[in-house]
Amino acid sequence: xxxxxxxxxxxxxxxxxxxxxxxxxxxxxxxTEELLEVMKNAELxxxxxxxxxxxxxxxxxxxxxxxxxxRHFISPDLAENSSTGGxxxxxxxxxxxxxxxxxxxRAQCIEPGFNLKKAYERINRYDDRLxxxxxIAFDEKLGFLTACPTNVGTGMRASVMLFLPxxxxxxxMDSTILxxxxxxxxxxxxxxxxxxxxxxxxxxxxxxxxxxxxxxxxIEYVERAALEIIKLEDKARLALKIETNYYLRDDxxxxxxxxxxxxxxxxxxxxxxxxxxxxxxxxKVLPVHDxxxxxxxxxxxxAATISGDKDLNEVExxxxxxxxxxxxxxxxxx
Numbered sequence: 001x002x003x004x005x006x007x008x009x010x011x012x013x014x015x016x017x018x019x020x021x022x023x024x025x026x027x028x029x030x031x032t033e034e035l036l037e038v039m040k041n042a043e044l045x046x047x048x049x050x051x052x053x054x055x056x057x058x059x060x061x062x063x064x065x066x067x068x069x070x071r072h073f074i075s076p077d078l079a080e081n082s083s084t085g086g087x088x089x090x091x092x093x094x095x096x097x098x099x100x101x102x103x104x105x106r107a108q109c110i111e112p113g114f115n116l117k118k119a120y121e122r123i124n125r126y127d128d129r130l131x132x133x134x135x136i137a138f139d140e141k142l143g144f145l146t147a148c149p150t151n152v153g154t155g156m157r158a159s160v161m162l163f164l165p166x167x168x169x170x171x172x173m174d175s176t177i178l179x180x181x182x183x184x185x186x187x188x189x190x191x192x193x194x195x196x197x198x199x200x201x202x203x204x205x206x207x208x209x210x211x212x213x214x215x216x217x218x219i220e221y222v223e224r225a226a227l228e229i230i231k232l233e234d235k236a237r238l239a240l241k242i243e244t245n246y247y248l249r250d251d252x253x254x255x256x257x258x259x260x261x262x263x264x265x266x267x268x269x270x271x272x273x274x275x276x277x278x279x280x281x282x283x284k285v286l287p288v289h290d291x292x293x294x295x296x297x298x299x300x301x302x303a304a305t306i307s308g309d310k311d312l313n314e315v316e317x318x319x320x321x322x323x324x325x326x327x328x329x330x331x332x333x334x
Contacts, residue, residue: 002237005282006230007114008161008202008295012123012219015146015155016105016130019137023147024084024100038134039086039099045129046097049122050090057085063304070302072110072191077101095122102147103155105130112292114226116158116219124215143211153211158218160226161191165201165279166236167229173203177229185209186225200298201275205229242283252280260329264315265322270301277329289329297328 017023021034043054057065057078065079071093078085078101086099098106107130109123130136137145144155151157167173177188187208190197205226207218240248255276259265278294280286300306301321303314312320 002234002282003114003227003230005291006163006233007226008163009110009112010114010116010119011108011110011157011159011161012116012119013106013108013157013159014123014127015103015144015148015151016107016127016134017103017137017145017147018105019135021104023102024081024104025102025147035084035100035104038104041133042097042099042105042130043086043088045126045133046088046095049126049129050092050095052088052090052095055087055089057087058082063307066304067302067307070305071299072096074098075101095126097126103151114160114223116160116223120158120215120219150208151210153209154213154215154218156210156215156218157206158222159204159206160222162203162205162226162229162233163201163275163278164203164229164233165275166240167233168198168201170236170239172232172236177232186222200271200278237279237283240283242285249285252276252283252285256280256286256329259325262322262325264318265325266318267301267303267321270321270325271298274298289331293328297325300324 018034018038021038022032024035046052057074060068060079065074068074068087068089069076069079073089073093073096074087075098078087078098081100084100088097088099090096094111095109096107098108107123107126109119109126111119111122139145143153144151146152146155164173164177167177185208187206189204189206191199191202191204205222207213207222210218213221242248255273259270259273259277262269274294274297277286278291281289281291281294301324303317306312306317306321306324310316
């Protein structure tokens with residue numbers, strides 16, 4: 001079973017609120033003394049766990065906000081909260097804490113590959129500190145109290161980003177997987193969460209139920225479901241019969257040729273082509289490349305992220321993106 005080929009990353013997110021403090025959405029866009037105290041203690045709870053930077057959302061440019069959204073550090077909702085929003089972001093980008101988004105505190109930890117337990121262990125250490133420093137809203141029967149009722153209970157979402165090109169190609173994704181996920185109390189979403197579309201055939205599988213289960217039960221539940229879907233993806237890859245599927249082999253090789261030689265490359269073209277290239281590498285049609293590096297390339301190729309501190313127009317971004325892709329694909333692994 002090709003877990004390493006299919007599980008791109010694992011994420012655990014916790015929603016926490018402080019008892020007696022108004023929800024951010026009801027604060028009227030004012031930095032109250034209580035909200036500032038929440039932000040201060042949420043930041044202090046991270047000290048010593050990892051190196052980080054702190055940002056007031058109001059201090060970020062529109063381009064920086066978009067880059068942070070592209071890289072999954074913040075949500076679009078937090079980007080719009082220039083009144084009371086804040087962010088604690090680890091230097092390596094694997095840990096982020098959104099302050100005064102929908103909840104007072106939304107912490108997330110992302111680990112590469114199929115590693116939900118490690119992500120949970122890291123975020124749990126932060127949560128223990130948070131619970132000892134702030135009066136977090138908790139009910140003995142319901143659990144943690146959150147702004148959205150669907151998060152009440154553990155307040156936890158555990159998700160695995162899965163690369164599922166064969167299930168998409170064979171039509172099993174739409175006809176079967178989505179129905180199974182919904183029946184099992186799980187959700188399938190695009191890489192930017194609710195309402196977003198999949199990019200480069202990557203889907204986010206997460207729990208939709210937070211009430212009545214422990215945190216470890218949720219982790220194990222999502223892990224089991226992810227492994228079952230990975231098995232189905234393996235079967236779908238075999239069903240493609242790549243040895244005799246000349247049209248697919250041709251499509252894969254053409255996609256590789258374009259990415260290796262294109263002088264200009266839009267993000268939409270990259271997302272479409274890189275999925276076929278990754279599948280070609282997995283099916284041994286193409287030379288071996290580091291799949292994690294290719295996934296990182298997709299993450300770093302968004303319009304705002306690839307521009308960095310420069311004010312680039314669309315053509316300049318497409319030229320820079322193509323150059324980045326050519327550089328990465330020039331490195332083959334034996």
